[in-house]
Amino acid sequence: MSPRRSVTDARETRSAILARGVELATVEGLDGLxxxxxxxxxxxxxxxxLGHFGAKEALQLAVIDTAAEQFGREVVEPSAGTTPGLPRLRALCEAWLVYLTHPCGGFFLSAAAEFDRRPGPVRDAIxxxxxxxQRDLRMHITLALADGDLTGDADQILFNLVGTVLAANHALHLTGDAQALPHARHALQTQLPTSPPTLTRQQP
Structure with a gap:
């Protein structure tokens, strides 16, 4: 076997390990790896x-990186053609909701719940x-506020959006609610209207 082929095989094996690792961790947790x-x-x-990672923690961190790359491909990149501000924000949130239905779509929500009270490199990476x-979401919230397409407080809007997706994930996977996504979309429509908000004129 040529050195080039050997390197290619090693990369393919590592990629296969990490892809399977993301699948397992989504369902069984990073500790289940x-x-x-x-x-x-x-x-x-x-x-x-073991030769590709050396230790379990290194494997967990590599799986987190792989999951982030998947999230970027499935959620961030498809929304890149939309106008920054409210249109981009709506596209990102819709893609995020759809991603919850993918086999690995709940990886970061599950990982966050698993490690939120466990200090260390894995928690730091998550x-x-x-x-x-959330920085990216906040940027488009801020643009939408500046454009007059949204009103309110950026921190509160961000909190509401993240909370909506968390609730959708819970309803979708824990309770099997068939209306999880429609309910989440209705909530997002309320928070991110397609038309500019009507401002109430102050009385003199």
């Missing part, structure tokens, strides 16, 4: 999996990804 489970699922030796995502 084990070298043995991944090796068995992918038909690899334990040493073949919190960092969440902060970046």
């Amino acid at each position: 084990t070298i043995g489970r991944l090796a068995a699922d992918l038909g690899l030796s334990k040493s073949g999996v 919190a960092g990804m969440s902060a970046l995502w």
